[in-house]
Amino acid sequence: MCHRSVGLVQGAIERAGMPTASLSLRPEITFGVRVSRAAYVRFPMGNPFGEPDHPEQGRLVFGALLDLLEDATGPEFVELPYRWKRWEKWL
């Protein structure tokens, strides 16, 4: 339900004039609630920016959100390539 809540707040902020981007771990909910910019990452619930005390993982995901803000010229829902296992391959 966190994802529906994110999407509804995200919509309210966009309607108030501020651009937004969100992360998603549940693509069907993010798709269904309809948002401007979102990035799906295949991580477990509770870990959208990766494992605790692994800032190198969070940096990749955070950077991807910033990229999405800069690159999207209209609504975009993208899937990040990172995987929970073998994350060293991302670097």
Place this chain on the structure above:
Amino acid sequence: MPNPVDTTGLQEKFDAWIGFVEANHHGKNNRINDEIAFQPLKKPLSESTVALVTTAGAHLDDQPPFHVETVAGDAGYRQIPHDVDQSKLRFTHTHYDTSSAEIDPNVVLPIDRLNEAVAAGRVGAAAPFHMGMMGFNPDPSELQDVSGPAVAGQFSDAGVDIVLLVPG
């Protein structure tokens, strides 16, 4: 740009999830955004002030915890100062495993990552505060009608340009 999500079947899965919430969590009054509102960036990211929202149940140790004991959910919100002592963050949410967030709040509220982006010149500035919410809202009508606009208003009044949102 990363690949787009394959949306095949997602609407059906969403509809099934709504049915699950209604059957198992007293869900009612499902809401979605009627249209996808899309605001282009008003200025470069490197000149923009960025705020964070998490629905992972984040609040400070001296703020009231979110109500998680009933099916009513909690559509409230808590301001979290950007310069917070992160050891004072608490995560009150019973519908996801909060153990990672309790070890390292940045897995759901990436204040340190935002600081790094500012230091690198990628982002102009961090907002003076972020917003902690609790995403378990079986009836999301108050969230959409009241809390969402209120959060947007507080960010707008604080000069926020861009908002990043994170689930639990």
